[in-house]
Amino acid sequence: MRLYYLDSSAVVKRYIIEPGSDLINEIYNDALNGDILLSFSIWNIGEVLGVLDRYQRRGWLSHSDYLKARLQFLGETQRLLKLRVLKITPVRAKLLIQTWSLIEKYQIYEADALQILSAKQIGAEKLYTGDKLIHDAASKEGLKSRYIG
Numbered sequence: 244m245r246l247y248y249l250d251s252s253a254v255v256k257r258y259i260i261e262p263g264s265d266l267i268n269e270i271y272n273d274a275l276n277g278d279i280l281l282s283f284s285i286w287n288i289g290e291v292l293g294v295l296d297r298y299q300r301r302g303w304l305s306h307s308d309y310l311k312a313r314l315q316f317l318g319e320t321q322r323l324l325k326l327r328v329l330k331i332t333p334v335r336a337k338l339l340i341q342t343w344s345l346i347e348k349y350q351i352y353e354a355d356a357l358q359i360l361s362a363k364q365i366g367a368e369k370l371y372t373g374d375k376l377i378h379d380a381a382s383k384e385g386l387k388s389r390y391i392g
Contacts, residue, residue, distance in 0.1 A: 245369075246280045246330070248362035251290035251354075252373030253391060254283060257319075258291075258312040259298065263373055263391030270371065271319075274328040281323060282330040284361045286354060291316055332361045349380040359384055 247270060256267040273279045292313065299309035323329035334357065342356035349356075355374065359381045362370040369387045372378050378390035 244280050245278075246282060246365065246367050248282045248358070248365065248367035248370045249287070250283070250358040250370065250372040250374065250377055251287045251294065252377075253371040254287055254291050254316075255294050256373060256391065258295065258316050259304070261373075266391055267371070274323060275326070277326070277328060280328055280330060282332055282362075282365055282367060284332045284334060284357060286334050286357055286361075288320065288331075290354065330365065332365055334361075338364065345380065345384070349376070349383070351376050351380055355380070359386065362386055 253263070253267055256264045257271055270279070270281070274281045295304065295309055295312050295316070298304040299306060304312065320329065324331070338357065338360055339353070341360050342353050345351060345356035345359060346353055355377045358370070358372070358377055362381065363384065363386060367386070369389055370381050371389050371391055372381070373391050375390055375392060378388045381388040
């Protein structure tokens with residue numbers, strides 16, 4: 244079965260309408276139908292919650308919309324796990340150490356390097372990202388990457 248890795252920027256597009264949301268909705272629906280497997284890192288959960296919180300603090304989301312998006316994200320993540328169509332990749336010290344070379348090679352953040360290495364570690368068929376730097380670095384690292392900006 245096809246395995247797609249979603250970075251935090253891609254996951255956010257499921258809960259906040261922005262460019263690329265339609266594609267991410269299709270991917271989630273394919274997973275819910277059992278046609279594909281999704282994956283993201285345990286790190287992404289905190290990042291997505293942080294983005295939703297930041298959107299609320301900046302006034303881009305009302306408090307009720309923030310709570311709705313947060314609840315939907317956490318609930319859907321649990322549902323996908325129960326359906327066994329979501330694979331959460333752990334963050335291990337060895338993986339974090341491996342990020343160091345990518346940080347220096349591509350001038351990216353540790354969290355971004357972690358996304359690339361997590362996708363490679365699980366053998367993802369494709370990485371979806373809304374971050375051009377992650378897309379470019381992932382492509383150079385031999386991953387099939389789709390930029391959805």
